[in-house]
Amino acid sequence: MDEDIRGGEAAVGRLVQGAPLEEALDVADPGAWTALDVGVRAWAWYRPEDLPDRVWVESGGTAGRGVLRFVRRRPGSAPSGSSVEPRLALALCHPDGRTREAALVRAAEYPALLPLVVVRAADWVTPVRERARKLVRECLDPDTAVSLAPLILRVGRRDRGTYSVELLGEVLRQASPRGRVASLFVHPDRRVRRFAYRLACEAGLLSPGRLARTAARDDDVVIQTLCAEASLAAVREAGDYDDVLEPLLAARNPRARSAGVTALRRAGRTERGVEFLGDRSALVRACARYVVRQGGADPLPWYRQRCAEAGDPALPPGAVAGLAECGERGDAALLRPLLAHPVPAVRARAVAGLRALDVTDVERVRPLLDDAAPGVVREVTAALLPSAALLPEAWLTERLAPDRPRHVRVAAFRLLEARGGIVRLRAAVSLLGDPEVKLRTRAARSVQGWYPALVRDDEEGGELLARARRLLASGC
Structure with a gap:
């Protein structure tokens, strides 16, 4: 995992000076906690005397050793009560596993240190890891689980981080009311949103219509695919596709649209597949051709009929691309007139189509290298590269x-x-x-x-x- 080591060391420096956790680091940022963990180990290389040791931890923070340099008081004096929490945070990240394990015994007294306990639940030292996991299980309630979800999922990417992730899912499944899970659906961290929607799909917390609308509007491709598949699976046995199909078919993202188009076959509405034969997405066009063929029709005549109208300004560029995707070399005769079409996207798809059919006419395509549309010129360049010597x-x-x-x-x-x-x-x-x-x-x-x-x-x-x-x- 990439951590902000410099930011972590800066937080260590503030904790060494006795600053409260809220002032030393951004406690709402999961990356700040993992950076602190890395920063303490980096700090220990060149200033280990600034860090608390096991003697200080086990003595309850009253021992002089490891504390004098920190509080800058006369020898033998003890730190104030407010300084125990930042010192304990440093101890929880200490390079010595025995110090980390001892710090976990006292960590339960300071709820603000629970994020570091979560980090220690993925520790590479078995005794530290087991003690931290026990403490996480005891302290993790629904409210705490929601607030710690970003950090748990971040640490969950580590080799030993799955325990806390599984525990998070277990706690949230049992949460009542389930609105706590809903609060994660709009979280800015996409890992958290993915986890929340995956949990909701497994537990059946959302209706098929809500899942379909989520698939249509969310900007994350994982959530789009997850919710689209879950919404269709939920209505497959009931056979009532009305609430699911329209949001999916009207979605801007091709993942949701392709799922909706494919579902037209199961819904017995294969005739609607024709509407998507000229879609802007190659994935959606492929699904539409599958649905049309399953309904007993051939999409190729439709493509030929649309592309034969070379002067039609409403000709969808997807129809031109679709003809090249399922057409034959003879269909190049329909594509060549489209090189002069007034719409740049149609001209670009016509050039790409000729290249796909392997019938690029260098002399006919070459003038388009001066086209005003960069997209057209890109396609022309790709088509002419094999013939650059000519x-x-x-x-x-x-x-x-x-x-x-x-x-x-x-x-x-x-x-x-x-x-x-x-x-x-x-x-x-x-x-x-x-x-x-x-x-x-x-x-x-x-x-x-x-x-x-x-x-x-x-x-x-x-x-x-x-x-x-x-x-x-x-x-x-």
Whole structure:
């Protein structure tokens, strides 16, 4: 686990000076507790005398050893009662397992230290781990479980952290009222939300409709999949899909939509699959084709009919992509007119479709390298890369000019790079002084990785490399 060691050491320094826990670290941040644990061990390497030892812990915090430096009082004096809690927090993170184990005996007296007990429940020392787990089981009630859930799930990723996670689930399942679990559904930590929804699905705490609406609106793909599958499983036997299908089919995210489209077959509504044949998501389109075929129809004629309307401004780009996904090489005749479609997304899908059907016409596609839409140019570049050697060098070099749009210049350089040899080196050297930082950086990497493809390339290449070194040395 990545921990903020510097932040943890800063918290240790404040605790060493006697600051209360609330001032030493952000007690609401689970990362602050795990960082403190790491920070104490780092602190112990160079200032171990600042940390309390087992003698101080077992004596109830009244021993002079390990405390004098901390409280800065005359020898033999004891720390004030308010200083015991921060010192005990340091002891719970001490590198010596015997000190950590002794600190756990007193930790029950200080509820604010329970987060560190949770950390110790995943300790690598067996006696420490077992004592901490016993204490966690005794102290973890529904309210505490909700507040500690982020930390428990964070520590649960460790090798020995599953115990507290299982205990958390056990406590929350028995919680009454169950509204405590509902408070975790809107938690900002996605691990907590995933845990809460997984628990709710297993325990049947949410209705199928609520699960479907959650799958449709949540921005986490794990929760989308979990709730969509749970909602459909809940209504599968009852056969009442009305409350589930509409939220899923109207979802913005493709995970939920694809689950809803697939469920159309079980719901006996395969005719609605046609509505999603032109969906913007490839996953949803694939599910829609499956549903349509299960209903006894063939989706290919639908795609051909839609793409035959080359002048239709309402033609969905997904229909163009769908034709390429299930069509044949002969369907390229329907895609070529779409290269001039007024909608950029349709032009981009047409180029991608020709490439997918392996019928890219270099001369027909090449003019689109100057398209105003970056998405179209990206698809054109991908389609032309295998045929980069057929493109005129001078024509591509013209598109490296500073007055060209950035996406056109990047595409032209990619194609010149793909040609290799001296052509690649010429293009890269010409961009070493370019005002566009990313293009200049890419050109420098290209120069550094250049090698001659032919013997004659080596002669001209030597001069170009010398020029490149001068440019790079001058900071261009």
